[in-house]
Amino acid sequence: MLRIGENRANSSWASVARHANAVEHLAEDLRRVIDGRSLPQLDTNHTPVVEQWFIEKFIVPTLVGFITYPGDSGEHHGQRSSMSFTAPLHLFSLQQGIARSSQRWYRVGHPSPVAEDSLRRWSVDGEF
Structure with a gap:
């Protein structure tokens, strides 16, 4: 879980970027499954x-x-x-x-x- 805007324990911007990239790759993989039906x-x-x-x-x-x-x-x-x-x-x-x-x-x-x-x-x- 990413944490932003709190007094302590906020995620770094690098962590947010890594998470965004991971989710983007997940979405791409799931779209390939749908498009290829396999x-x-x-x-x-x-x-x-x-x-x-x-x-x-x-x-x-x-x-x-x-x-x-x-x-x-x-x-x-x-x-x-x-x-x-x-x-x-x-x-x-x-x-x-x-x-x-x-x-x-x-x-x-x-x-x-x-x-x-x-x-x-x-x-x-x-x-x-």
């Missing part, structure tokens, strides 16, 4: 994969799991032994194994044992 083919060399995933309800849906970034040893994004979570999700396809957060695309790997229940909580009709 989801993109993700480059496995540049798209992180989330293993043992499930969707958590903080206030918005987020993807939780072991996130592996291509070419990254894990030093900067957490080790395999600790779970992490994405920015809020805006698009999710179990069938094609991809998700789009407000920040980037993710490939969806193996689900966790609670994934089915987590999807049910966020589905329109309550079904998996």
